[in-house]
Amino acid sequence: MTASRKRPSRPSGRDADPRRTIPLNSHRWQRLRAAVLAREPLCRDCKHVATDVDHDDGNPGNNRPENLVPRCHSCHSTKTMREQHGSTYGCDVNGWPTDPRSHWNEKSLEGDAARPPPGPFLQRNGRG
Numbered sequence: 001m002t003a004s005r006k007r008p009s010r011p012s013g014r015d016a017d018p019r020r021t022i023p024l025n026s027h028r029w030q031r032l033r034a035a036v037l038a039r040e041p042l043c044r045d046c047k048h049v050a051t052d053v054d055h056d057d058g059n060p061g062n063n064r065p066e067n068l069v070p071r072c073h074s075c076h077s078t079k080t081m082r083e084q085h086g087s088t089y090g091c092d093v094n095g096w097p098t099d100p101r102s103h104w105n106e107k108s109l110e111g112d113a114a115r116p117p118p119g120p121f122l123q124r125n126g127r128g
């Protein structure tokens with residue numbers, strides 16, 4: 001009879017960041033998170049109900065109270081994306097993608113007037 005062996009669990013996802021000192025699924029983090037949200041229940045950016053606790057400086061190992069900032073999931077995601085990729089892309093008020101590389105910015109049924117001006121990626125010619 002062969003006993004099935006469990007693999008040792010390794011941190012994955014956001015817990016995989018070696019700087020993180022408190023795993024997100026730990027009782028310690030849950031208590032810390034609850035304390036932050038109790039102290040300041042609204043998103044610091046948009047004033048909607050905060051659901052996330054963000055490490056404001058981007059360092060998941062910095063758990064000092066002044067670095068733990070309540071944010072709604074949307075603001076937290078936007079900030080994290082900006083930190084990791086340098087910018088965020090979405091849509092403008094007319095629904096056009098703000099990413100200049102989007103294929104929607106190359107063709108438009110409404111013509112040029114409905115399109116945002118091409119970004120630096122589309123203006124480039126020759127060798128990239």
Ligand SMILES: [Zn+2]
Nearest residue numbers: 043046072075
């Ligand atoms: Zn927010």
